Amino acid sequence: MQETADPAQFRSELRAWLESAPRPEGLRDYGPTPTVEDVPAGRAWQRLLADAGYSCLHWPVEYGGRDASIMEQAVFAEETARAGVPKQLGIVGTNLAAPVIMRYGTDAQRARYLEPIRLGDHLWCQLFSEPEAGSDLASLRSRAVAQDDGWVIDGQKIWTSAAAAADYGLLIARTGPERHKGLTAFIVPMDLPGIEVRPIRQMDDESKFNEVFFAGVRLPDEYRLGAVGQGWAVATATLGTERLSLGAQSVSMFSDLEAMIAAAAQRDRITPLLGDEFVSLWTRIWLLRATWLRAVYDDSSLDSPTFSVLKVMSSETHRDLGDLAVDVLGLDVTADFRDNALARKMLVARAQTILGGTSEIQRNILAERVLGLPREPVRKDG
Ligand SMILES: Cc1cc2nc3c(=O)[nH]c(=O)nc-3n(C[C@H](O)[C@H](O)[C@H](O)COP(=O)(O)OP(=O)(O)OC[C@H]3O[C@@H](n4cnc5c(N)ncnc54)[C@H](O)[C@@H]3O)c2cc1C
Structure with missing residues (x-):
């Protein structure tokens, strides 16, 4: 992966573009995958990203990406989160399917499937x-x-x-x-x-x-x-990439915490206890971001158990950030969550500890591959 000469310059160019780019009607930050209703705006948004050179940053240049360094990917994740826009039409095409098509696909498959993913034509x-x-x-x-x-x-x-x-x-x-x-x-x-x-x-x-x-x-x-x-090799390559993407998403949690603090202030609910919670979560996110950046520099192998550490840290921090919505919103948390982004976060944040390999599975990986503990028994009936 190429190293960025100046991540700060990349950040300021991207931020300026995000501020001036038109927003397709109905666009919202829907997360890694869109709902059916989100798809038209998501497609249009990815086309805008592609035209500006910000679609599929991590792809090799020969497929229309920019061979982006992990630092650039982290900056992209942070800035899109700050701007409240999705990072792509859907994470499965750009981050899971495309890399395995590049690695295991035929030339005809690469020619047929990669470009429509990059342009947002295929979900x-x-x-x-x-x-x-x-x-x-x-x-x-x-x-x-x-x-x-x-x-x-x-x-x-x-x-x-x-x-x-x-x-x-x-x-x-x-x-x-x-x-x-x-x-x-x-x-x-x-x-x-x-x-x-x-x-x-x-x-x-x-x-x-x-x-x-x-x-x-x-x-x-x-x-x-x-x-x-070769399906198992394809599946494990996909899951490794998924864990990396989750690490990249984690850096966006600062914006969620900022939204949480703003909501608490608006409701006049900031107590010393809640303040402690905010500081504790801010520290965890800060450490997570630092650990993530260091890990990707030290060891970019997706098989590394480091990514299991990051998956556990990021998803459990996400979960705890979601749970904090109960303290921040008080009784408002029971109001209609369709109109309340923080209440919705509380409901969905726990999913992070399940998708892409549950926290328990990540701990098994660490127990076996890092600590050398006995392997989990495997079902024999499959
Ligand atoms: C938001 C979200 C999006 C998803 N999107 C997709 C998708 O697009 N495509 C797709 O294919 N899947 C998707 N999944 C499914 C996801 O991959 C599975 O939920 C996940 O692999 C866990 O499998 P399971 O739900 O069958 O739980 P199970 O595997 O049945 O696990 C149940 C519980 O047992 C624990 N457990 C299981 N085995 C062990 C063990 N050996 N040691 C200790 N504890 C164990 C688990 O940690 C968990 O707590 C998604 C999940 C979520 C939450």
């Missing part, structure tokens, strides 16, 4: 988790059976963010009995006959999650990503 979803296979992803059962002309897919996925509006999905399916070597990755056009998407209503009244059912879905072999049996 992607991640078809990994199943009802009986979340943390233990390798036990997944959705299967792809080889036919003369391709594959037939049957099975069910769950918690698929953005599936209801996605153009493509990155699917891991079982092609053989071996736990890891029996998995293969596929690119799936989401409008194929036999795919049914059922939205799940969340407690914050949004509906980003979906169940996705595959019934006899025929998929030509040109949609296979990587070799047959």
